[in-house]
Amino acid sequence: MTKNIRYALILLSICAVSAFLLALTNSITAPVIEEMDHQSRLRALEAVSGGLEIGEQQSVIGVPYIDYMIPLTKDGTVEGWILGLKSAGYGGEMTLVASYARDGAMQFAQLLGHSETPGLGKKAEESWYMEKFKNTGSSKPVPTSKAMLSDSDAQAISGSSVTFNAIAKAIAAGSDWAKREGGVQ
Amino acid sequence: MSYIAILLTFIFINNFILVQFLGLCPFIGVSKNSANAIGMGASVTFVTTVASVVTWAIYYFLLVPMSLQYLQTLTFILVIASLVQLLEMVIRKISPALYQALGIYLPLITTNCAVLGIAIINITNGYNVMEAFTAGFAAGAGFTLAIVLMSNIREKLDLMPVRRAFRGMPIAFISAGIMALSFMAFDKSLLTNLHLV
Amino acid sequence: MKMNWNELTKGIFKENPVFIIVLGLCPVLGVSTQVSNAIGMSAGVLFVLLFSNLLISALRNFIPDSIHIPAYIVIIASLVTITEMVMHAFVPAVYSALGVYLPLIVVNCIILGRAEAFAARNTVVDSILDAIGMSIGFALGLTLIALIRELFGSGTITLFAIGGFDGVIRIPWFYNNPIRVMSLAPGALLLMGYLKAFFDWKGARKEG
Numbered sequence: 001m002t003k004n005i006r007y008a009l010i011l012l013s014i015c016a017v018s019a020f021l022l023a024l025t026n027s028i029t030a031p032v033i034e035e036m037d038h039q040s041r042l043r044a045l046e047a048v049s050g051g052l053e054i055g056e057q058q059s060v061i062g063v064p065y066i067d068y069m070i071p072l073t074k075d076g077t078v079e080g081w082i083l084g085l086k087s088a089g090y091g092g093e094m095t096l097v098a099s100y101a102r103d104g105a106m107q108f109a110q111l112l113g114h115s116e117t118p119g120l121g122k123k124a125e126e127s128w129y130m131e132k133f134k135n136t137g138s139s140k141p142v143p144t145s146k147a148m149l150s151d152s153d154a155q156a157i158s159g160s161s162v163t164f165n166a167i168a169k170a171i172a173a174g175s176d177w178a179k180r181e182g183g184v185q
Numbered sequence: 186m187s188y189i190a191i192l193l194t195f196i197f198i199n200n201f202i203l204v205q206f207l208g209l210c211p212f213i214g215v216s217k218n219s220a221n222a223i224g225m226g227a228s229v230t231f232v233t234t235v236a237s238v239v240t241w242a243i244y245y246f247l248l249v250p251m252s253l254q255y256l257q258t259l260t261f262i263l264v265i266a267s268l269v270q271l272l273e274m275v276i277r278k279i280s281p282a283l284y285q286a287l288g289i290y291l292p293l294i295t296t297n298c299a300v301l302g303i304a305i306i307n308i309t310n311g312y313n314v315m316e317a318f319t320a321g322f323a324a325g326a327g328f329t330l331a332i333v334l335m336s337n338i339r340e341k342l343d344l345m346p347v348r349r350a351f352r353g354m355p356i357a358f359i360s361a362g363i364m365a366l367s368f369m370a371f372d373k374s375l376l377t378n379l380h381l382v
Numbered sequence: 383m384k385m386n387w388n389e390l391t392k393g394i395f396k397e398n399p400v401f402i403i404v405l406g407l408c409p410v411l412g413v414s415t416q417v418s419n420a421i422g423m424s425a426g427v428l429f430v431l432l433f434s435n436l437l438i439s440a441l442r443n444f445i446p447d448s449i450h451i452p453a454y455i456v457i458i459a460s461l462v463t464i465t466e467m468v469m470h471a472f473v474p475a476v477y478s479a480l481g482v483y484l485p486l487i488v489v490n491c492i493i494l495g496r497a498e499a500f501a502a503r504n505t506v507v508d509s510i511l512d513a514i515g516m517s518i519g520f521a522l523g524l525t526l527i528a529l530i531r532e533l534f535g536s537g538t539i540t541l542f543a544i545g546g547f548d549g550v551i552r553i554p555w556f557y558n559n560p561i562r563v564m565s566l567a568p569g570a571l572l573l574m575g576y577l578k579a580f581f582d583w584k585g586a587r588k589e590g
Contacts (some may be wrong), residue, residue: 203567203568203571204567205412205567206407206408206411206412206567206570207408207412207482207486208408209407209408209411210405210406210407210408210491213404213407255463255467256463257463257485258459258462258463258466258485258488259456259459259460259463262455262459262488262489263452263455263456263459266451266452266455295489296489296491296494297489298408298486298489300489301485301486301488301489302408302482302486305482305485305486306482309482349583349586350579350580350582350583350586351575351579353582354404354575354578354582355575355576355578355579355582356575356579357575358571358572358574358575358578359571359572359575359576361571361575362568362569362570362571362572362573362574362575363568363572365567365568365571366563366568368567369566369567369568
């Protein structure tokens with residue numbers, strides 16, 4: 001009996017020391033992580049805003065692919081929106097932010113989080129990738145299939161059509177939303 | 186995500202062994218004959234299903250209210266280890282026949298990446314309790330599918346003239362690689378084409 | 383004090399955890415799509431293995447035999463959690479690339495295996511040497527696989543971004559002619575099979 005109590009005490013002391021160390025590490029790292037997440041989000045929003053003023057975030061409910069919207073204003077008038085988009089890539093969920101003009105034309109986009117395969121879908125992180133969608137959505141349609149791309153562009157995304165389709169669909173959904181909101185459609 | 190989509194995802198598209206490499210040690214170690222493979226697969230499926238629900242409950246009813254999410258890894262592995270012990274005792278009491286069939290595999294399961302893996306993936310993907318249950322079962326089923334197929338291949342391989350350096354593990358890895366190639370036929374577009382996403 | 387250098391070198395070649403004893407393969411195949419991930423993973427394993435071997439050998443007379451498994455699991459899981467938190471805070475890119483494989487260090491057979499087979503019955507100094515040797519062996523194996531997979535699969539070698547250098551080395555011919563399957567799951571399994579065959583063949587020749 002006393003043996004069991006001794007064993008329990010030993011295990012308990014190991015657990016207590018571990019819990020204390022973890023709490024200590026957490027108290028050091030948690031603020032750093034929070035600050036970093038905040039900063040990287042701000043940087044991404046800054047990068048897609050195109051120099052316009054970033055407004056308050058509002059959630060968008062009931063529209064596929066669209067999570068939230070942030071109005072972009074210049075001298076108090078709404079010039080466009082940043083949309084928080086979600087789509088299912090090859091490796092799992094992808095999140096991106098994209099900005100649109102009032103006529104639904106996609107301005108800038110940036111991938112926030114993803115788990116795509118390096119060498120294939122992970123290319124979407126690189127800056128040239130989103131360039132393919134720039135200024136599409138108003139007069140030019142968003143390229144939602146490889147056939148709508150030039151040969152060299154199609155070559156560049158070969159091997160990752162799942163990723164491409166996922167991003168294209170999200171961007172197209174965003175463009176439709178912006179057109180409705182902007183009163184074009 | 187519908188339940189059918191979760192089943193398809195974890196059994197075929199993201200098969201734990203052939204795509205995510207979770208549970209590779211028992212896959213190579215216990216796939217030498219099909220009887221063992223079925224026993225291992227059944228035990229793992231049982232544990233992943235139960236562990237998914239239990240770890241989900243602990244995370245959302247214990248860790249989140251106390252904002253101790255950073256203890257996730259520590260609590261999950263302890264819960265899984267005790268759960269496996271408990272299951273071993275219960276099965277031995279209730280059904281000695283089942284214990285005879287599964288008993289020797291149970292201790293190996295604590296350190297199986299697949300169990301801790303599915304517990305963490307359930308939380309990362311933000312599943313609700315029924316989705317976690319489905320995912321746990323599907324992950325185990327995918328594991329069973331791969332390990333049973335593999336054991337059949339290896340039983341046949343034993344009768345084949347394989348070069349000495351390739352005998353045993355190397356040829357097992359290469360066979361698994363070819364199986365993984367065929368599993369590439371299932372990808373995310375399958376879900377889109379079936380209108381499940 | 384006499385150092386047992388054999389404890390250090392055995393993990394690198396004779397008992398290499400990746401190719402000879404084939405332990406802890408989930409992370410080896412899972413994160414080897416990029417060299418930078420392989421290095422991050424190796425650093426995590428080194429930290430956890432070093433401290434778990436150190437603590438367990440130091441406490442080996444304090445932890446009774448009948449409760450040694452739960453005690454080891456608590457120690458290892460705590461170390462892994464510390465690694466997770468530190469990586470999340472200071473190398474977020476590596477943290478997100480490693481994903482689920484980082485917490486899975488807990489059930490990596492190398493860590494618990496070395497604790498049971500070595501640290502539980504050897505001195506602190508020997509255990510530290512064993513941990514360093516095993517980690518280097520693991521790192522070499524993992525990096526070799528990552529190097530081959532990334533070179534052939536995407537024609538790049540990804541290291542860490544420093545200053546103006548974005549961390550990605552593009553290898554001229556390979557970058558335009560990648561063998562994509564190497565980046566994907568089947569490539570990892572096939573490569574592992576061939577490498578294991580090579581090391582088995584070399585081992586057999588040495589003995590024969």
